[in-house]
Amino acid sequence: MITLYQFKTSPFTEKVRRAMNYKNIAFEVVEVERAKVGEGKYADVSPTGKFPCIKDGDQAVWDSTDLILHIEKMGDNQLVPSDPRAAALAHALEDWADESLYFYEMTMRLAWEHNLDLALDEFAATLPGVPKDQVKEMVLAGVGQIVQAQGLGRKPQAQIVADAERHIGAIEAMLAGRDWLVGTALSYADLAVIAQLNALLYAQEAKAAIDKTENIKPWMARIDAIAPRDKG
Numbered sequence: 607m608i609t610l611y612q613f614k615t616s617p618f619t620e621k622v623r624r625a626m627n628y629k630n631i632a633f634e635v636v637e638v639e640r641a642k643v644g645e646g647k648y649a650d651v652s653p654t655g656k657f658p659c660i661k662d663g664d665q666a667v668w669d670s671t672d673l674i675l676h677i678e679k680m681g682d683n684q685l686v687p688s689d690p691r692a693a694a695l696a697h698a699l700e701d702w703a704d705e706s707l708y709f710y711e712m713t714m715r716l717a718w719e720h721n722l723d724l725a726l727d728e729f730a731a732t733l734p735g736v737p738k739d740q741v742k743e744m745v746l747a748g749v750g751q752i753v754q755a756q757g758l759g760r761k762p763q764a765q766i767v768a769d770a771e772r773h774i775g776a777i778e779a780m781l782a783g784r785d786w787l788v789g790t791a792l793s794y795a796d797l798a799v800i801a802q803l804n805a806l807l808y809a810q811e812a813k814a815a816i817d818k819t820e821n822i823k824p825w826m827a828r829i830d831a832i833a834p835r836d837k838g
């Protein structure tokens with residue numbers, strides 16, 4: 607049995623949960639105690655202190671990309687396309703979602719106070735015993751520092767919104783006349799991108815842009831139907 611160590615609120619968690627559900631791989635969940643990460647509680651499963659990661663028997667696998675490549679050998683269905691060009695495109699799109707879109711959701715959902723309120727209850731649930739006001743201050747300060755260092759957090763909000771709208775427009779265009787982002791079947795590119803979009807939907811500016819599209823919501827419904835975040 608695989609054990610998934612997760613932060614429930616993480617888009618990377620959403621990506622790997624969908625991947626395992628698509629492949630019908632059974633797993634149990636350990637919700638990581640944020641406060642204990644710095645004390646080294648999970649250092650044996652995630653030396654980077656980042657989550658999600660899994661324990662598959664004695665083997666620990668961390669980083670959602672490595673995790674997906676690890677489970678690709680297991681279960682049903684394929685996450686990595688067989689065609690080499692399609693596999694390369696899926697790789698590039700997954701990395702774009704993880705390394706670019708991720709910072710938009712971090713900035714817009716978690717570093718902008720007017721959007722954080724929507725996500726706050728879920729964050730507060732991962733920090734039991736910490737008053738909500740304090741959680742809010744911690745998230746704004748912590749994520750604010752990360753996105754400042756990364757660079758996006760130093761841009762004016764209007765420019766970030768314009769960037770995000772271009773990214774959303776690119777996803778919309780990639781889906782025109784197609785069911786999936788790459789090739790003719792779901793791939794891990796779809797899972798990486800939907801996970802970041804679901805986090806971005808907490809941000810009113812991104813939601814407004816997504817609501818204006820035609821192809822994105824039906825594609826999200828297609829993914830939900832065969833690779834749900836939570837299995838009922």
Ligand SMILES: N[C@@H](CCC(=O)N[C@@H](CS)C(=O)NCC(=O)O)C(=O)O
Pocket residue numbers: 613615616617618655656657658668669670671704
């Ligand atoms: N590249 C990693 C990113 C994982 C990641 O950044 N996870 C965040 C939560 S969304 C985390 O664990 N942050 C804790 C930290 O950086 O200390 C992956 O794909 O798994």
